[in-house]
Amino acid sequence: MTKVRTVNQTAIDEAAALLKAGAVVAFPTETVYGLGANGLDRDAVLGIFAAKGRPADNPLIQHVADPTGLDALVHTVPPAARALAEAFWPGPLTLVLPARDLVPLEARGGLPTVGVRCPAHPWARRLIAACGFPIAAPSANRSGRPSPTTAQAVLEDMDGRIPLILDGGPCAVGLESTVVGFPDGMPVVLRPGGVTPAQIEAVAGAVRVDDAVLHQLAEGAVAASPGMKYRHYAPQARVTVVDGPMEGKTRRICALYDAALTAGGNPAILAASANAGRYGSRAVYSMGQDDADQAAALFETLRRLDTDGRTDAFAEALEPSGLGLAVMNRLLRAAGFRILHGEDAP
Numbered sequence: 001m002t003k004v005r006t007v008n009q010t011a012i013d014e015a016a017a018l019l020k021a022g023a024v025v026a027f028p029t030e031t032v033y034g035l036g037a038n039g040l041d042r043d044a045v046l047g048i049f050a051a052k053g054r055p056a057d058n059p060l061i062q063h064v065a066d067p068t069g070l071d072a073l074v075h076t077v078p079p080a081a082r083a084l085a086e087a088f089w090p091g092p093l094t095l096v097l098p099a100r101d102l103v104p105l106e107a108r109g110g111l112p113t114v115g116v117r118c119p120a121h122p123w124a125r126r127l128i129a130a131c132g133f134p135i136a137a138p139s140a141n142r143s144g145r146p147s148p149t150t151a152q153a154v155l156e157d158m159d160g161r162i163p164l165i166l167d168g169g170p171c172a173v174g175l176e177s178t179v180v181g182f183p184d185g186m187p188v189v190l191r192p193g194g195v196t197p198a199q200i201e202a203v204a205g206a207v208r209v210d211d212a213v214l215h216q217l218a219e220g221a222v223a224a225s226p227g228m229k230y231r232h233y234a235p236q237a238r239v240t241v242v243d244g245p246m247e248g249k250t251r252r253i254c255a256l257y258d259a260a261l262t263a264g265g266n267p268a269i270l271a272a273s274a275n276a277g278r279y280g281s282r283a284v285y286s287m288g289q290d291d292a293d294q295a296a297a298l299f300e301t302l303r304r305l306d307t308d309g310r311t312d313a314f315a316e317a318l319e320p321s322g323l324g325l326a327v328m329n330r331l332l333r334a335a336g337f338r339i340l341h342g343e344d345a346p
């Protein structure tokens with residue numbers, strides 16, 4: 001049985017005791033819920049891979065209680081990385097840097113580098129501090145499922161697999177952290193998230209966004225970040241993203257929805273709340289007003305598609321800038337990169 005405890009000091013003490021004994025515990029961060037274990041203990045780390053059903057070559061992020069925890073885990077910090085840590089930690093940013101030997105190879109999927117993040121969530125930081133070691137944690141979903149942004153969503157995926165879930169309510173950001181690597185000293189966004197490329201550029205002077213963020217990796221290509229090669233965030237429904245100017249996009253989505261319905265399906269539309277009225281009596285899941293709302297709502301919306309038994313979902317594309325880049329990255333992965341254009345003939 002998996003216990004769910006509202007996060008408070010007593011629950012933190014209980015979680016820390018479990019983590020010190022080598023167990024796996026789910027905890028809230030400001031991005032998504034994490035599935036944590038002692039990041040320096042290889043057996044504890046293997047417990048995460050087992051609970052999640054995660055491929056062994058997909059590395060975990062190490063979470064530190066305080067920004068100063070970075071240097072204990074990595075042996076080289078380029079000035080751009082240092083500046084980003086100073087500007088955005090604690091926060092939704094993960095820095096990928098050359099690992100020290102104490103970080104088990106199992107935790108980094110065999111790579112020479114390690115991803116490190118100091119989360120902003122006060123209870124997450126208290127938990128790490130109470131443990132006295134970094135907590136390795138991927139998102140607390142079963143592999144291939146949307147990341148959980150509520151304790152209930154964690155329970156759906158992890159019931160019976162871990163002893164404890166700390167419930168800190170819904171996650172404020174709702175998408176995972178921005179993952180940044182420094183292959184030549186300059187920042188490269190491997191996964192977009194709460195910290196945008198523009199914010200990174202303002203601090204580090206330059207930034208590149210890896211091709212795999214918005215494009216499918218070519219057959220046989222090596223991913224800069226192993227997570228990029230896996231189908232992700234996928235509900236049971238077949239998701240299609242539709243882009244283009246508003247009018248054509250709306251018309252195309254309506255045509256696709258109607259065709260799915262005629263074929264005996266149970267379709268839904270994912271739309272910005274301002275556009276919800278454009279789809280008449282069709283089933284619309286309103287994703288909120290701006291890209292921050294849409295980021296916060298996306299994973300719960302993808303999970304709702306399953307709960308409601310939807311067979312198809314047609315999603316409006318977002319402008320891939322600011323937080324919209326992170327939302328589009330997740331949507332495209334949920335869609336297996338199936339994208340249609342509004343101006344195409346239906």
Ligand code: TXA
Pocket residue numbers: 029031032033034035058059060061094096097108111113114115117137138139140175176177178179190191224225226227228
């Ligand atoms: O917000 C988040 O980042 C959440 C919370 C719990 O911190 N964690 C999270 O972890 O999303 P996970 O494991 O679901 O995703 C981590 C991503 C994966 O795509 C992984 O491939 C990449 O970061 N990553 C981790 N370490 C890496 C490394 N050394 N080199 C390249 N990519 C790395």
Ligand code: MG
Pocket residue numbers: 138139147
């Ligand atoms: Mg994940």
